[in-house]
Amino acid sequence: MARANGKLNGFAGGKPARYSALGLVRHGVVHGEWPRVWRQHELKSSYDVVIVGAGVHGLATAYYLALNHGVRRIAVVDRGYVGGGNSGRNTAIVRSNYLTPEGVRFYDRSVDLYEHLSADLNFNVMFSQRGHLTLAHSDASLRTMAWRAEVNKLEGIDSSVIGPEEIRKIVPYLDTSEHTRYPVLGALYHPPGGTIRHDAVNWGYARGADARGVEIHQQTEVLGIETAGGKVTGVRTDRGHISTPVVVNCTAGHATLLSDMVGVRMPVITHPLQAAVTEPVKVFLDAVVVSGTLHVYVSQTDRGELVFGASTDPYASYSMRGSLEFTEELAGHVLELMPAISKMRLLRQWAGLCDMTPDFSPIMGVTPVEGFLVDVGWGTYGFKAGPVAGETMAELIATGRTPEMIAPFDLARFAEGRLVGEKGAASVGH
Amino acid sequence: MADLAVPVARSPIRPVGPAAVIDGWEHATGAAARGGLRLCDLSHLAKVTVRAPADGATAAALVATHGKAVRDAGARRLVIGSGPGEWLVLAPQGEGPALLADIEARVAGTGEFVSVVELTHGRALMRLSGTDAVTGVLAKLCAVNLSDKATPDGTALRTSVAAVVTDVVRDDVDSERSYLLHCERSSGQYLFDALLDAGGDHGIEPYGASHKDW
Amino acid sequence: MMRIPCPYCGPRNASEFAYRGESKARPPVATATPEAWRAYLYDHDNPEGWVREGWYHRAGCRRFLRVERHTQTNEIRSVEPAARP
Amino acid sequence: MTATVHPGVGTRRLSEQPGEVLDRRAPLSFSWDGRSYQAYRGDTIVSGLLANGVSVFSRSFKYHRPRGVLSASFLDPGCTVQVGDEPNVRGAHRRLEPGMAVAPQNVWPSLRYDAKSANQLVGRFLGAGFYYKTFMKPERLWPAYEQVLKRFATGGRVSPETPHGFYDKRYAHPDVLVAGGGPAGMAAALAAAEAGAEVLLVEEEYDLGGHLRWGDGAERAVLAELVAAVAAAPGIEVLTNSVVTGRYDDNWIAVLQRRHPDRVGGGFGPAGSPVIERLVKARAGALVVAAGLVERPYVFEGNDRPGVMLSSAARRLVNLWAVKPGERAVVLSANAAGDAAAADLERVGVEVARVVDARSGGDVVRALGARNGTLSGVELGDGTKLDCDLLVTAVGWTAPTSLLNMAGDKPVYEPRAARFLPGGRLPGNVYVTGGIAGDGTLEELMAHARAIGETAARGGEAGSAPALRIDPHPALFKGATHGMVDYSEDVSSKDLVAAAAEGYDSIELMKRYTTVTMGPSQGKLETVNAVAILSEATGRSIAETGTTVWRPPYAPISLGALGGRILEPVRHSPMQPWHEAHGARPLVAGQWIRPDHYGDPDAEVATVRNKVGIIDVTPLGKLDLRGPDVPKLLNLLYVNKWSKLAVGSVRYGVMCAEDGVVLDDGVTGRLAEDRWVMSTTSSGAATVWEWAESWLQTEHPDWQVHVTPVTTAYASINIAGPASRELLGRLCGDVDLSGEAFGYMQVRAGTIAGVPGCWMWRIGFTGELSYEIHVPASYGLHVWETLLDSGADLGVGAFGIEAQRIMRLEKGHFIVAQDTDGLTKALGAGLDWLVKADKDDFAGKPELAWQAGEHYQRLVGLQPLDGDIVPPEASQIVAGETRIVGRITSSRRSPTLGRSICLGFVEPDLAAAGTIVTVLLPDRRRIPARVMEHHAHYDPEGVRLRG
Ligand SMILES: Cc1cc2nc3c(=O)[nH]c(=O)nc-3n(C[C@H](O)[C@H](O)[C@H](O)COP(=O)(O)OP(=O)(O)OC[C@H]3O[C@@H](n4cnc5c(N)ncnc54)[C@H](O)[C@@H]3O)c2cc1C
Ligand SMILES: NC(=O)c1ccc[n+]([C@@H]2O[C@H](COP(=O)([O-])OP(=O)(O)OC[C@H]3O[C@@H](n4cnc5c(N)ncnc54)[C@H](O)[C@@H]3O)[C@@H](O)[C@H]2O)c1
Numbered sequence A: 001m002a003r004a005n006g007k008l009n010g011f012a013g014g015k016p017a018r019y020s021a022l023g024l025v026r027h028g029v030v031h032g033e034w035p036r037v038w039r040q041h042e043l044k045s046s047y048d049v050v051i052v053g054a055g056v057h058g059l060a061t062a063y064y065l066a067l068n069h070g071v072r073r074i075a076v077v078d079r080g081y082v083g084g085g086n087s088g089r090n091t092a093i094v095r096s097n098y099l100t101p102e103g104v105r106f107y108d109r110s111v112d113l114y115e116h117l118s119a120d121l122n123f124n125v126m127f128s129q130r131g132h133l134t135l136a137h138s139d140a141s142l143r144t145m146a147w148r149a150e151v152n153k154l155e156g157i158d159s160s161v162i163g164p165e166e167i168r169k170i171v172p173y174l175d176t177s178e179h180t181r182y183p184v185l186g187a188l189y190h191p192p193g194g195t196i197r198h199d200a201v202n203w204g205y206a207r208g209a210d211a212r213g214v215e216i217h218q219q220t221e222v223l224g225i226e227t228a229g230g231k232v233t234g235v236r237t238d239r240g241h242i243s244t245p246v247v248v249n250c251t252a253g254h255a256t257l258l259s260d261m262v263g264v265r266m267p268v269i270t271h272p273l274q275a276a277v278t279e280p281v282k283v284f285l286d287a288v289v290v291s292g293t294l295h296v297y298v299s300q301t302d303r304g305e306l307v308f309g310a311s312t313d314p315y316a317s318y319s320m321r322g323s324l325e326f327t328e329e330l331a332g333h334v335l336e337l338m339p340a341i342s343k344m345r346l347l348r349q350w351a352g353l354c355d356m357t358p359d360f361s362p363i364m365g366v367t368p369v370e371g372f373l374v375d376v377g378w379g380t381y382g383f384k385a386g387p388v389a390g391e392t393m394a395e396l397i398a399t400g401r402t403p404e405m406i407a408p409f410d411l412a413r414f415a416e417g418r419l420v421g422e423k424g425a426a427s428v429g430h
Numbered sequence B: 001m002a003d004l005a006v007p008v009a010r011s012p013i014r015p016v017g018p019a020a021v022i023d024g025w026e027h028a029t030g031a032a033a034r035g036g037l038r039l040c041d042l043s044h045l046a047k048v049t050v051r052a053p054a055d056g057a058t059a060a061a062l063v064a065t066h067g068k069a070v071r072d073a074g075a076r077r078l079v080i081g082s083g084p085g086e087w088l089v090l091a092p093q094g095e096g097p098a099l100l101a102d103i104e105a106r107v108a109g110t111g112e113f114v115s116v117v118e119l120t121h122g123r124a125l126m127r128l129s130g131t132d133a134v135t136g137v138l139a140k141l142c143a144v145n146l147s148d149k150a151t152p153d154g155t156a157l158r159t160s161v162a163a164v165v166t167d168v169v170r171d172d173v174d175s176e177r178s179y180l181l182h183c184e185r186s187s188g189q190y191l192f193d194a195l196l197d198a199g200g201d202h203g204i205e206p207y208g209a210s211h212k213d214w
Numbered sequence C: 001m002m003r004i005p006c007p008y009c010g011p012r013n014a015s016e017f018a019y020r021g022e023s024k025a026r027p028p029v030a031t032a033t034p035e036a037w038r039a040y041l042y043d044h045d046n047p048e049g050w051v052r053e054g055w056y057h058r059a060g061c062r063r064f065l066r067v068e069r070h071t072q073t074n075e076i077r078s079v080e081p082a083a084r085p
Numbered sequence D: 001m002t003a004t005v006h007p008g009v010g011t012r013r014l015s016e017q018p019g020e021v022l023d024r025r026a027p028l029s030f031s032w033d034g035r036s037y038q039a040y041r042g043d044t045i046v047s048g049l050l051a052n053g054v055s056v057f058s059r060s061f062k063y064h065r066p067r068g069v070l071s072a073s074f075l076d077p078g079c080t081v082q083v084g085d086e087p088n089v090r091g092a093h094r095r096l097e098p099g100m101a102v103a104p105q106n107v108w109p110s111l112r113y114d115a116k117s118a119n120q121l122v123g124r125f126l127g128a129g130f131y132y133k134t135f136m137k138p139e140r141l142w143p144a145y146e147q148v149l150k151r152f153a154t155g156g157r158v159s160p161e162t163p164h165g166f167y168d169k170r171y172a173h174p175d176v177l178v179a180g181g182g183p184a185g186m187a188a189a190l191a192a193a194e195a196g197a198e199v200l201l202v203e204e205e206y207d208l209g210g211h212l213r214w215g216d217g218a219e220r221a222v223l224a225e226l227v228a229a230v231a232a233a234p235g236i237e238v239l240t241n242s243v244v245t246g247r248y249d250d251n252w253i254a255v256l257q258r259r260h261p262d263r264v265g266g267g268f269g270p271a272g273s274p275v276i277e278r279l280v281k282a283r284a285g286a287l288v289v290a291a292g293l294v295e296r297p298y299v300f301e302g303n304d305r306p307g308v309m310l311s312s313a314a315r316r317l318v319n320l321w322a323v324k325p326g327e328r329a330v331v332l333s334a335n336a337a338g339d340a341a342a343a344d345l346e347r348v349g350v351e352v353a354r355v356v357d358a359r360s361g362g363d364v365v366r367a368l369g370a371r372n373g374t375l376s377g378v379e380l381g382d383g384t385k386l387d388c389d390l391l392v393t394a395v396g397w398t399a400p401t402s403l404l405n406m407a408g409d410k411p412v413y414e415p416r417a418a419r420f421l422p423g424g425r426l427p428g429n430v431y432v433t434g435g436i437a438g439d440g441t442l443e444e445l446m447a448h449a450r451a452i453g454e455t456a457a458r459g460g461e462a463g464s465a466p467a468l469r470i471d472p473h474p475a476l477f478k479g480a481t482h483g484m485v486d487y488s489e490d491v492s493s494k495d496l497v498a499a500a501a502e503g504y505d506s507i508e509l510m511k512r513y514t515t516v517t518m519g520p521s522q523g524k525l526e527t528v529n530a531v532a533i534l535s536e537a538t539g540r541s542i543a544e545t546g547t548t549v550w551r552p553p554y555a556p557i558s559l560g561a562l563g564g565r566i567l568e569p570v571r572h573s574p575m576q577p578w579h580e581a582h583g584a585r586p587l588v589a590g591q592w593i594r595p596d597h598y599g600d601p602d603a604e605v606a607t608v609r610n611k612v613g614i615i616d617v618t619p620l621g622k623l624d625l626r627g628p629d630v631p632k633l634l635n636l637l638y639v640n641k642w643s644k645l646a647v648g649s650v651r652y653g654v655m656c657a658e659d660g661v662v663l664d665d666g667v668t669g670r671l672a673e674d675r676w677v678m679s680t681t682s683s684g685a686a687t688v689w690e691w692a693e694s695w696l697q698t699e700h701p702d703w704q705v706h707v708t709p710v711t712t713a714y715a716s717i718n719i720a721g722p723a724s725r726e727l728l729g730r731l732c733g734d735v736d737l738s739g740e741a742f743g744y745m746q747v748r749a750g751t752i753a754g755v756p757g758c759w760m761w762r763i764g765f766t767g768e769l770s771y772e773i774h775v776p777a778s779y780g781l782h783v784w785e786t787l788l789d790s791g792a793d794l795g796v797g798a799f800g801i802e803a804q805r806i807m808r809l810e811k812g813h814f815i816v817a818q819d820t821d822g823l824t825k826a827l828g829a830g831l832d833w834l835v836k837a838d839k840d841d842f843a844g845k846p847e848l849a850w851q852a853g854e855h856y857q858r859l860v861g862l863q864p865l866d867g868d869i870v871p872p873e874a875s876q877i878v879a880g881e882t883r884i885v886g887r888i889t890s891s892r893r894s895p896t897l898g899r900s901i902c903l904g905f906v907e908p909d910l911a912a913a914g915t916i917v918t919v920l921l922p923d924r925r926r927i928p929a930r931v932m933e934h935h936a937h938y939d940p941e942g943v944r945l946r947g
C-alpha cells in the first residue's frame, strides 16, 4: 500500500473539517482535498468493546457509546466495507407507524433522532419525510390499518386511514378505480414517514464515531469468539487476535453464524430480501407507496429512479444472487397499482440477507454468555431503527442495565412465550 | 328464469356463442375448424379419482402408472396416473355413477386401502388442440418442457398452468397435437380465459364438442 | 430459479413447491418442557451450508419431501419422502 | 471508392456501403425535437439524425454538457431519447419507424439553449457527493433544497395516459442457449446443433454477425456463410433484437425479446401480433456466453465532447448506416480496430489528419471545444494541436462478463491484455467462447467456439477445449488529463481521485459515493476505467482493487415485459351468473369474488330473521376424509374430542397451530361409517388441507386416511330463517326434515330439486333455524334458482356476506383472523370450554396447557351504553389517558336489536360481565361500553337455532 501512511491516513489536526456550503466553495476554488471520512488503523491487541458489523446498527452503537458515554477503546470490525451489508442495500424507508405500543414508541424515537441526524453528524443524510402510504385492498387489511392508526395516535404519531379520493391526490398515478383485481379501498397514511440516503447514514455515523475515537476496521472478519468461565474474553479475526470483555453482534443476516461461535442459540432464519431500481425518469411520485397484499413497495429517489422492494424470498438462503421471479412478480404487481409505467425499465436488482425472527421484532440485549450482546433480528425493517438501537445498546453496554425501551425485545422471550405482537400486522416488511 | 322442472347441469365455464342443453348438460355448440388452434370445454365428462397404494393390486388393475395416461374400456375412458398412488379416470358425460361403481367393484377384492371419489362436478376440464402453435401457446403459461422428447403423447403431469394447479395430459387425437387440462372447478373460467388470451394472436377459437366426442 | 428434483415428478421449478423450513423432530407432547417445546417452535440451525429441510410439492404430486440443500449455492444433493422412519 | 453525400436524404449520408443495413428504397420521415427529418428503413434514431447533420442528442446529468455519439450502440450514454410516451429509448440502437416522434429528454428549456448548463460554471463546486456536505442547516430548509435537487433528476417522462400494453412471456427448454450472435456464437450454435442439440441463439442487435457486420470484405464473406448455415441448420432458433438479461440458479435464463420491425408480427407471431416485448424464460441445459468485447473509452479532458467517439462507433456508422461521422479526423489507435477505423474513414472521404499510435507512445491530452461544446480540435501528447471535428479512440476492450458473474464467476485482471477476463469459476453448465474468452484469428476463435458448442451439447467439461491465447495490449485507461469516466452519471476522474482521498477508497465505496457505474449502462463502458483510476490513486494494483458486483439484468427490461400478462387466478361459485345479474356488490376475498350484498344488507337480515334467506357459501372449505384412522386425525388437528361422533352427526371444532394460536374453525360431519366431511373457513381451506397432509405424510404415514378437497365439487347454500324448513321441504322429498328426525348438528344425504347426491347439515352461523345444503356443483345454479322460485310466497331472498356478518355478530360467533390475531391462542378466544386438555395429543396442546397460567386478553361481547354509537372496528379500549387495555375486533349496528353490538379483546381483569370499559373512538371521543355475559347478543340460548 504505497500511500497508506501520510496523506491517506489521519486528519491533519486530529479533527474532521466541518462540511458546509461555504466549505464546498472553498474546496472548489483552491482544489484542496477534504480529509478522510474515517481513518485507517492497525488492529490493536485489545479493546474495551468490539462491535461486529459496520452496518448502521454497529456504527450507531459505537457512535453513541463514544458520544453519550465517553467510551473510547471501541473497535467496529467488518469483513467487508462500511455499510456493505443490509445497511447498504436497503430501500431506506423510515417510519414509525407500527402496531404495538412498544414498537411504535421505539421506532418513533428513531424517527426523532433521524430528524436531527444531518445536523448532529454534520453530514446530510437527506431524510425526506415525503409521506408513507400503506394501501388496503380488503376490509381485513383496512381493519389492520385502522388498528395501527389507533395505536399510533395514542402514541402521538401522525397516522390515519384515508380513502381512495385522498389517495388519488397524493399518488395520481395509482389506479384507484373500483374494478381492478385488488381495488384500493383505503390506506394508512403516515406523513412523517419517508426515505433517507442510507449510505449517508452509514458514512455519517462512521465519520462521527471515528471523530470520537472509535476505530473502524474494514476487511476484518471475525472467525471465532473466545470465552472463559461463561464470559467473553476475546475475538479471533483474520487480521489477528483481540482481547475484549464485550462483543456486540450486529451482523444481521449472519447473526446466527456469529452467535454459534459462543453457542448462543437464536430463533433467527436468514432469508434473502431483494430490491431493484429502474432507470431514472422525471419525478412523478412523491410519497412512498406500499401494498402488503401485492407484496410490493415503491418510492422515487431524487435522482429519478424508482426503488422497489418486496417480501423476502420464500426460502432460507445465504445467496445474494437474486432471482428472476422476484422481478417478474414485482413488475406485475407494480403495474397493477400503476398501469401507466409499463415502459419504465428495471436497471438493477440485488439482495441482502435478512435475519428473520418469529415475531417480526428484533432481539436486543444480553445473552446467556456474559459480555456477548446481540442487536439482531432486524429482518426487513431494521434500517429505520439504527439510531434508537445504537442509542439503547450503547446505554446497555455502558451501564449494564437494559433500557426499558428495549426490554420487550430480549432473547429470553421466545423460551418464555412472550412474543411481541408485530406479527399481528405483518404486511410487506421494510 | 329457466324452466326449473328438470335439473340442468352447467360447467364452470360459460359457453361462448350458441349453447343448448343436451342430455341434462348445457353445452356450447359452436364449431371450430380442425387444424386450427382451438379450445373446448369438456367439464361435463365424468371424473373419478382413485387413491390407493402406488404399486399394489389396484394400481395393476388401473394400468396407468404415475405420469402416463392410457385409454381403457375400448377408448371410452381415459385412465390418468395423476400422482403417486393417485389416478384420475375420465368417461363420457353422464357415466359418473357407473364409473364409480365399476371402479369400486374392480378394487373391492384387493384388500388395499382405497378411496374412490367422484369429482365430475368438482373439476373443470378442457382440451386445447391444433397445430404446432398449441405447444407455443401452452408454453406461455406452463413451465414444463412440452417437446415430443420430454413429454410425448400419453404423458400426464400435474404442474402450474397460468398459476393454477393443473393436470396436463398430452392426448393427441388422430395424430393431431392435443392437451387435456384439468383443474379445480372454480378456477375453470379463469384458466379457459387465460388460454384464450394466450392463444389470441394465433387466432384461437373456442368451440363446443359434441358431448359424446372427446 | 432453483430446480428441485422431485422423486415423483422429476425436476421442477422451485415455485411449484412450498418451503416448510428445517426438518425438526417434534418433542413428546406429554413430557416436553416449555424450553424444549419452544426450541421446537422457534429455534433453527440456520447454517451457511448444508441443511435438511421440508418442501411440499404443492403444484405437483402433493408429497412432502425432505431435501438436503446448500444454503449458499442452493445446490441440492438429496431428496426423499418426508415420512419419518 | 469515392464517397459522396447522398443528395436526397441527409447531408452526411454516404453512398451505398457494401455492408449497410439500409433499405434505400424505403425512405421514412420522423420528427426530432418537433422538426421533421428523412431517413431510411434500417437507420437507428441516431444514424438517421447524424445523416441529417444533427450531432447533439442530450445534455449530461449534472453539468448539462452537450452529448453526442460515443459507441453508436445500445450502450451509448449520450443517445438516450424520448420516443412518444416511452422514456429512455436507446437512440443509437432503436430503429427508426415511419412517423416516430423523437425528443431529447434531459434538456431545459431546449437542447440548444439549456439553462441548467450554467451548472458547468458552478460544476467545480459540485464535485461528487457535494450534497452530503451541505444543506444540513437550517434543518427546516432541507425540504425546499430537496425539491430543487429533484428537478435535476435525469431521464425521460412517463405519462399517466400510457395504456398497459400487451407484453408476453413464454418458457423455453433449449439444450444449449447461446448468448451472442457474433461469429463465435454462431459457430458454437452450429456445432451444438450438429451434435443434436436444440439451440436458442440470442443476439442483442437487429442482425446476427457481431463485429463481422462492420468488418471488411473477407469478414462479410464469413458472415454470409455463417448466416446461411444458421438459417439452414435444423434445431437452431434465432432471436435477434433480443438480449440475454440474466443467468439465475440452475441455468434459468432470462431473454428479453424485443420487437423486430423486419419480422412477421414483429417476430412474435402471426402478422398483426400486438406483442410489444416478450420475456422468454429458458431452462437451458447449457449456456454458452459468446458476448464478444465492448470497446472502452479513454479518459482525458474533453472526452465527452460530441465528435469524440470509439473506433467501433466510427466503423459502425460508416459501414452499417453509411453515415459520415466527421469531415476531418484524428484517430488514437492502440490496436487493429483503430487502424481499421482509420482506413474506413479514409475510404469514405473523411480527411484523417493524424493516426496517433498509442503503441509507440502517442497520446491525446485533451479534446478542444467549439463554443457550442462540440469538438473543434485535439491537443496531442507532444503538444501538437490539430483541428478536427472527429476524434476516434481505440484504446482497448472490456469483457462483458456480467452473465458469467451471475453464474458465480469472478473476473480476473490480466495486465498483459489490460482487461479483465473470465475467472474460470463456472458451474459445469456454463461455457465461454469468442472474444470474451480470449484472442485469436477469426478462424481460431471460431474453432474454439465450435469445440465449445459441441462440448456444451454433450454436457462435457469446458476445459476439454484448448484455451484461447491472450494477446498483449497496451494499458490505456486515463491519459495525462482528467476527463469523464461515467458519461451518464457525469462523474469525472477528478471526482474519483477526490473520493479516494476522502476515504471512499474501495471500489464499492467509491461507486456509492460518486455514483460511478450506477447509471443506465451499469459500468459496461466505465467500470474498468474507474477501477484503474482508483488503483492509481491508492497504489493498489488493478487486480487487488477488483470490480464492483455485476448484477442482472444485463440490459434493462421494461416493467411491462417483466410483468407480462396479469395471471391472477380468480375463483367463482356456480351461482356467479345469478349474482352478477342481480346486482351483487363484489367482495374480493383472496382469490374468491363473492357477493357482499345485493343492495340493502339490513333488509337481507330482516328477511332471514323473519322469513327465510339463502346465501351462497360455496367457498367454505370442504375436505372429504376417508379411512379407518380419520378419528385419529381429527383428534390431532382439533382441540376437542372426536372419537365418538356418530354417523349422521356433525360437530364444531377449532384448530390451533403448534404454538397454540388459533388456525381455523369449522364443523366436521360423519356421513357414513368411514366417510367424513370437514368444513373449514373459506380462506383457510388450502391451509387446512396442507396441514392435514403434513401430519399424515410426515408424522403418521402409517395412518389410513385419504384427504380429498371437494370445496368446489359442491355448491354450498345456507337456507336460514324461520321458514327454512318449509322451503327446503318443498324441494326435498326423501329426507324427513322434522326437528325430531333431523335435529340440530346433524347431517343427512338426499335429493334436492331433483338433484341426487346432495347432503345437508343442520347448522348455522346466523342463529336461525337453518340448513346448509351442499349440492353437486354443476347443479348449483339450478338449485339456487329453484329455491328462490319455489319460496317466493315465503318471502325468500338472497343475502350476502355483510348480512351474514351482522347476524353472526348478533350471535357472537368469532371469525378467525378478525376476532383473533397472529398471537391469539385458543383460551384468549374464549374457547376454554372446547379445549380438551385430557386428550393425549393434539396440535398446540402444550401451549394451551401452559396458557391457562398466563396473562392474556380475552375475547368478550361488548355493548356501548349508548346503543346509537357503533365504535369502528379497531377502536382501542383504554384505561387512563393512553394505556391500551383492549380493542374492538368486530362491530355493527344490529338491525334486529336496534343497537350497536361488538366483540372485542379486554385485559383479564376487565373481562367480567358487567364491567364498564372506555372505548376510544377514532374521532377521539371516549365512550363507555359494557362487557356482556355472552359473546352472543341475540338469542344466547340458541332457542331459534334449535327450533
Ligand atoms: C433489500 C432490503 C430492503 C430493506 N428495506 C428496509 C427499509 O426500507 N427500511 C428499513 O428500516 N429496513 C430495511 N431493510 C432492513 C435493514 O436493511 C436492516 O435491518 C439493517 O440494515 C440492518 O443493519 P445492521 O447494521 O444490523 O446489519 P448490516 O448492515 O447487514 O451489517 C452487518 C455487517 O456485519 C458484517 N459481518 C457479518 N459477519 C461478520 C463477521 N464474521 N466478521 C465481521 N463482520 C461481519 C457484514 O459484512 C455486514 O457489513 C431492508 C433490507 C434489505 C436487504
Ligand atoms: N474489430 C472489432 O471491431 C471487434 C469488436 C469486437 C470483437 N472483435 C473480435 O471479435 C472476435 C470475437 O467474436 P465474438 O463472436 O466473440 O464477438 P462479437 O463482438 O463479434 O459478437 C458478440 C455479439 O454478442 C452480442 N451480445 C453480447 N451480450 C449479449 C447478450 N447478453 N445477449 C445477447 N447478445 C449479446 C453482441 O451484440 C455481439 O453482436 C474477436 O476476435 C474479437 O477480438 C472485434
Ligand SMILES: Cc1cc2nc3c(=O)[nH]c(=O)nc-3n(C[C@H](O)[C@H](O)[C@H](O)COP(=O)(O)O)c2cc1C
Pocket (backbone or CB within 6 Å): A088, A089, A090, A091, A092, A198, A277, A305, A307, A347, A348, A349, A350, A351, D517, D518, D519, D522, D548, D549, D551
Ligand atoms: C436506495 C438504493 C438506490 C439504488 N440506486 C441505484 C442506482 O441508481 N443505480 C445502480 O446501479 N444501483 C443502485 N442501487 C444498487 C446498488 O448498486 C447495489 O446493487 C446495492 O447497493 C447492493 O450491492 P451489490 O450489488 O454490490 O451487492 C441502489 C441501491 C439502493 C439501496
Ligand SMILES: [Zn+2]
Pocket (backbone or CB within 6 Å): C006, C007, C008, C009, C010, C057, C060, C061, C062, C063
Ligand atoms: Zn412431485
